Amino acid sequence: MSDLPKRVFSADVPQFKQNGGVLPDTEDTELTAFLDDALQEIYSKSEVPPPCPFCKSTNTGLASRPHARLPLPSFLCRTCRLRQFNRVTGTPLMRLRAAKLPAFIHLLSQQMSYAEAMRRLGVDYTAVENWTKKFRTWLLQLDPSGKWEARVRLGIKVRPHIQCPYCGLEGEKHFSAFLVGQRAIRCPDCNRRFGLKNAETMIQKPAELKIFYEPSSDSKIVPPCGRRPRS
Numbered sequence: 001m002s003d004l005p006k007r008v009f010s011a012d013v014p015q016f017k018q019n020g021g022v023l024p025d026t027e028d029t030e031l032t033a034f035l036d037d038a039l040q041e042i043y044s045k046s047e048v049p050p051p052c053p054f055c056k057s058t059n060t061g062l063a064s065r066p067h068a069r070l071p072l073p074s075f076l077c078r079t080c081r082l083r084q085f086n087r088v089t090g091t092p093l094m095r096l097r098a099a100k101l102p103a104f105i106h107l108l109s110q111q112m113s114y115a116e117a118m119r120r121l122g123v124d125y126t127a128v129e130n131w132t133k134k135f136r137t138w139l140l141q142l143d144p145s146g147k148w149e150a151r152v153r154l155g156i157k158v159r160p161h162i163q164c165p166y167c168g169l170e171g172e173k174h175f176s177a178f179l180v181g182q183r184a185i186r187c188p189d190c191n192r193r194f195g196l197k198n199a200e201t202m203i204q205k206p207a208e209l210k211i212f213y214e215p216s217s218d219s220k221i222v223p224p225c226g227r228r229p230r231s
């Protein structure tokens with residue numbers, strides 16, 4: 001798994017807005033365009049039957065045209081005859097609120113907290129968390145190389161790894177508030193606060209940003225009572 005594409009973060013993006021400022025736009029428009037195409041395909045009103053999501057047979061036909069109550073066409077499979085399906089059936093996006101997803105995909109690649117995404121979309125934490133998780137799973141299904149999934153940054157938090165220019169401590173440092181024109185970091189050992197760019201100049205080595213918090217990785221999520229809320 002070590003040859004999976006690397007997630008890239010910028011040290012210049014603050015985790016939160018400071019003093020009423022605005023967060024820089026860090027949208028990866030290529031990922032948005034890729035997801036936009038994929039969404040249009042599964043929410044298409046085309047009545048041309050797709051393969052069966054259960055048995056993969058192409059011996060399928062139209063079961064019902066789109067109508068007011070069911071806005072997507074449904075299909076049936078003449079091979080397994082399991083049950084009617086549409087193009088969303090069998091994808092991780094099943095049962096998600098389709099109306100908010102086109103706005104959500106603009107945020108998925110951004111170096112942004114869940115709190116900011118909640119505010120912009122007017123939804124709760126569970127929804128942002130659930131959608132992020134579902135889209136990351138879907139991206140890996142659409143492209144198992146992981147190239148697109150590695151462009152997701154929403155909710156993921158990073159910390160700089162750089163030697164402290166004062167006490168020499170190696171490894172993880174904490175981000176602190178912005179200094180003029182650069183992010184400030186704090187050394188957990190000597191407790192000094194300094195600019196990231198200044199530190200890079202002093203020790204003549206770039207800092208490495210490493211993930212320290214991944215809210216959507218399965219290991220961190222404990223669903224309440226095992227229930228899967230509709231979101």
Ligand SMILES: [Zn+2]
Binds near residue numbers: 054055057078082
């Ligand atoms: Zn089938």
Ligand SMILES: [Zn+2]
Binds near residue numbers: 189
């Ligand atoms: Zn130090």
